[in-house]
Amino acid sequence: MNDMRKLEREVDTKALKISARQCQVYYGNNHAIKDVDIDIEDKTVTAFIGPSGCGKSTFLRCLNRMNDTIDICRVEGDIRLDGEDIYDPKVDPVQLRAKVGMVFQKPNPFPKSIYDNIAYGPRIHGLAKNKAELDEIVEKSLRRGAIWDEVKDRLHAPGTGLSGGQQQRLCIARAIATEPEVLLMDEPCSALDPIATSQVEELIDELRTNFSVVIVTHSMQQAARVSQKTAFFHLGNLVEYGETGQIFTNPSDPRTESYITGRIG
Amino acid sequence: MTDASLNSPAASGPSQSLHKLDARTKKRNAAEARFEAYGLVAILIGLFFLAVLAFAIVRSGLPAFTKTVLDVEMNVSQQDFDAAESQLFKTKAYAGLFSKSLQAQLTEQGVTAPFDDAAIERIAGKVGGTIREFYRENPGQLGQPVSFELAAASRVDGYFNGRVTRDTLTESRFLMLSDLDLADALKEAGIVRNAFDWNFITGADSGVDNPGGAGIGASVVGSFFMMLVVLVLSLPIGVAASIYLEEFAPQNRITDLIEVNISNLAAVPSIVFGILGLAVFIQFMHLPQSAPLVGGLVLTLMTLPTIIISTRAALKAVPPSIRDAALGVGASKMQAVFHHVLPLAMPGILTGTIIGLAQALGETAPLLLIGMVGFVARGYPDGFLQGFVEPNSAMPAQIYTWAARADVSFYDKAWGGIIILLLFLLTMNIIAIILRRRFERRW
Ligand SMILES: Nc1ncnc2c1ncn2[C@@H]1O[C@H](COP(=O)(O)OP(=O)(O)OP(=O)(O)O)[C@@H](O)[C@H]1O
Ligand SMILES: [Mg+2]
Numbered sequence: 001m002n003d004m005r006k007l008e009r010e011v012d013t014k015a016l017k018i019s020a021r022q023c024q025v026y027y028g029n030n031h032a033i034k035d036v037d038i039d040i041e042d043k044t045v046t047a048f049i050g051p052s053g054c055g056k057s058t059f060l061r062c063l064n065r066m067n068d069t070i071d072i073c074r075v076e077g078d079i080r081l082d083g084e085d086i087y088d089p090k091v092d093p094v095q096l097r098a099k100v101g102m103v104f105q106k107p108n109p110f111p112k113s114i115y116d117n118i119a120y121g122p123r124i125h126g127l128a129k130n131k132a133e134l135d136e137i138v139e140k141s142l143r144r145g146a147i148w149d150e151v152k153d154r155l156h157a158p159g160t161g162l163s164g165g166q167q168q169r170l171c172i173a174r175a176i177a178t179e180p181e182v183l184l185m186d187e188p189c190s191a192l193d194p195i196a197t198s199q200v201e202e203l204i205d206e207l208r209t210n211f212s213v214v215i216v217t218h219s220m221q222q223a224a225r226v227s228q229k230t231a232f233f234h235l236g237n238l239v240e241y242g243e244t245g246q247i248f249t250n251p252s253d254p255r256t257e258s259y260i261t262g263r264i265g
Numbered sequence: 266m267t268d269a270s271l272n273s274p275a276a277s278g279p280s281q282s283l284h285k286l287d288a289r290t291k292k293r294n295a296a297e298a299r300f301e302a303y304g305l306v307a308i309l310i311g312l313f314f315l316a317v318l319a320f321a322i323v324r325s326g327l328p329a330f331t332k333t334v335l336d337v338e339m340n341v342s343q344q345d346f347d348a349a350e351s352q353l354f355k356t357k358a359y360a361g362l363f364s365k366s367l368q369a370q371l372t373e374q375g376v377t378a379p380f381d382d383a384a385i386e387r388i389a390g391k392v393g394g395t396i397r398e399f400y401r402e403n404p405g406q407l408g409q410p411v412s413f414e415l416a417a418a419s420r421v422d423g424y425f426n427g428r429v430t431r432d433t434l435t436e437s438r439f440l441m442l443s444d445l446d447l448a449d450a451l452k453e454a455g456i457v458r459n460a461f462d463w464n465f466i467t468g469a470d471s472g473v474d475n476p477g478g479a480g481i482g483a484s485v486v487g488s489f490f491m492m493l494v495v496l497v498l499s500l501p502i503g504v505a506a507s508i509y510l511e512e513f514a515p516q517n518r519i520t521d522l523i524e525v526n527i528s529n530l531a532a533v534p535s536i537v538f539g540i541l542g543l544a545v546f547i548q549f550m551h552l553p554q555s556a557p558l559v560g561g562l563v564l565t566l567m568t569l570p571t572i573i574i575s576t577r578a579a580l581k582a583v584p585p586s587i588r589d590a591a592l593g594v595g596a597s598k599m600q601a602v603f604h605h606v607l608p609l610a611m612p613g614i615l616t617g618t619i620i621g622l623a624q625a626l627g628e629t630a631p632l633l634l635i636g637m638v639g640f641v642a643r644g645y646p647d648g649f650l651q652g653f654v655e656p657n658s659a660m661p662a663q664i665y666t667w668a669a670r671a672d673v674s675f676y677d678k679a680w681g682g683i684i685i686l687l688l689f690l691l692t693m694n695i696i697a698i699i700l701r702r703r704f705e706r707r708w
Contacts, residue, residue: 069585069592071516098595108586110605120604121594171590178594 101180145173146199329681356393487657494561503572539631575617
């Protein structure tokens with residue numbers, strides 16, 4: 001009860017981007033997400049933390065309807081982007097995904113050249129009028145993805161020939177090339193070294209000025225460093241959601257506290 | 266447990282030297298070596314049979330590509346021509362002239378061999394007619410030396426190929442033992458020689474009594490038109506069906522049923538497709554008999570399951586993360602499939618298509634029922650579109666027809682036809698490999 005009132009107060013300060021109410025996700029009979037209510041703010045980094053298998057990726061995939069591609073997956077409840085129900089039959093998931101970009105847990109570059117990897121999104125959405133503009137978008141995205149220096153001499157080499165960490169940064173660059181309003185990142189740094197991680201974190205911080213970023217992470221330090229809001233999931237439930245500082249210093253739920261201090265998970 | 270042994274290596278001592286193989290490792294290595302040996306033996310056996318097959322085909326098939334010809338130089342004067350034309354049996358008069366020239370050529374070479382006009386006819390066919398025809402059309406050549414190249418009879422051809430020997434020859438009005446002496450003498454005199462038989466490659470089938478004139482060209486054209494029909498119909502239909510089933514169709518009873526049925530169709534004997542084609546395309550739709558179009562339609566039915574099964578396997582093999590990646594940047598399902606999944610699946614699709622086409626190319630049974638077997642293709646179609654509907658044969662059907670004929674000389678032709686069929690297949694495979702390379706280089 002107490003929590004709710006606090007949430008409402010913060011919501012007033014910043015525009016709401018995504019709000020979920022009574023969200024349920026089932027994989028066949030497996031109830032993976034239970035009664036999740038969450039309000040994700042615009043121009044904010046929100047971190048999802050929680051033990052493995054608790055449903056962070058599942059919930060993240062609900063936000064751009066990537067779960068539609070899994071046959072056995074069923075989503076219930078109400079998820080709104082800018083006040084519009086994204087599961088409304090009138091909504092074309094393709095249009096939604098252009099607004100809500102995604103970086104996946106496992107790096108998945110297209111087996112095409114580095115250039116084409118980045119240029120693909122802008123091309124299909126018609127974001128560039130000519131080759132020069134496209135080149136510009138590609139360079140800008142690769143720079144923001146903190147990978148430009150490593151690949152600028154081999155833009156036409158296959159993206160699959162990069163190292164795991166480079167591939168992940170390529171995927172990040174690909175996701176931001178289409179200028180989404182919301183960027184969903186599923187453990188974007190799990191394959192990165194500390195230098196690349198800090199570059200990506202800088203990028204996330206920079207993205208915050210324009211977009212809303214949701215990041216799933218297993219690193220408490222990372223969540224503490226980059227996010228303003230943190231949500232803790234446990235066994236499909238959203239246990240606690242609030243200011244990052246608040247969650248890490250003074251969690252109200254004992255499960256959150258044990259997870260943060262390393263006792264469960 | 267592991268901690269203990271790690272922390273106290275000194276206590277347990279050097280448990281096992283890396284320079285000595287333990288019994289388990291030895292056993293495993295032995296098993297691996299044995300397996301490698303089996304594999305090698307299997308490949309060697311395969312290569313051996315391939316070599317035997319290739320050798321047998323080439324040895325038996327090569328005679329079909331050559332023919333025995335007689336080079337005879339003649340000099341017919343205007344008087345000879347007038348004299349011959351005034352006779353009652355004109356061709357007989359020309360045959361006499363031919364005999365005289367041949368005799369002269371033999372004596373010139375210092376070879377003596379007695380022969381009469383009848384022997385000449387048995388060896389070289391009705392030469393009189395050929396020569397008369399030539400001079401009537403080219404009167405300007407009268408009084409000048411002209412070199413004639415005359416095809417030898419198929420039995421003489423067989424004698425020089427070793428198919429007919431003196432021991433196996435049964436004397437008949439087609440060939441006598443004495444003719445073989447004459448043939449040897451002609452060879453000695455350098456009159457008989459082996460020439461490449463272009464007619465076999467470019468020509469059409471001949472009548473049952475003329476194996477020497479039989480060619481596979483027309484049926485190559487028939488096969489080509491059939492393959493064109495099969496390719497144009499089965500590739501788009503097959504790929505579209507696979508994409509729909511694999512990427513778009515909901516998983517339910519109906520799609521399961523369709524899937525099972527497609528797998529079963531791939532195992533249906535081809536003759537069943539043949540009788541279906543007869544019933545549907547010819548008896549019901551009244552399409553022309555013996556036409557490559559109908560043959561192609563029947564073979565399309567047969568090829569579709571193969572293409573669908575291999576295309577679906579190729580689509581399944583594309584990692585789902587690629588689809589996610591495409592959808593994640595806002596591509597539609599169709600864009601994801603056509604921009605990313607299909608190119609990745611292309612090599613597999615091409616392989617399946619080539620296997621299907623190769624099967625279709627070599628298929629004889631269904632053609633039996635739609636009247637393409639036993640049909641004597643006497644010429645080429647009049648044009649591209651007619652090529653689809655004019656009666657024709659196909660390579661395997663032509664080979665089957667030849668093999669079934671009484672005259673053993675057709676047997677050579679059947680083998681030769683097989684060489685052409687294999688070359689056709691090889692070409693198709695090479696095209697597929699080139700295409701596959703092209704697709705693979707894209708990324
Ligand atoms: N495609 C799927 N089909 C069936 N069940 C799934 C599928 N994906 C996830 N699940 C189930 O849903 C639950 C939540 O999985 P999810 O991937 O969301 O976990 P997570 O929090 O992202 O874990 P991790 O931190 O390991 O990535 C798990 O119990 C998992 O078994
Ligand atoms: Mg996950």
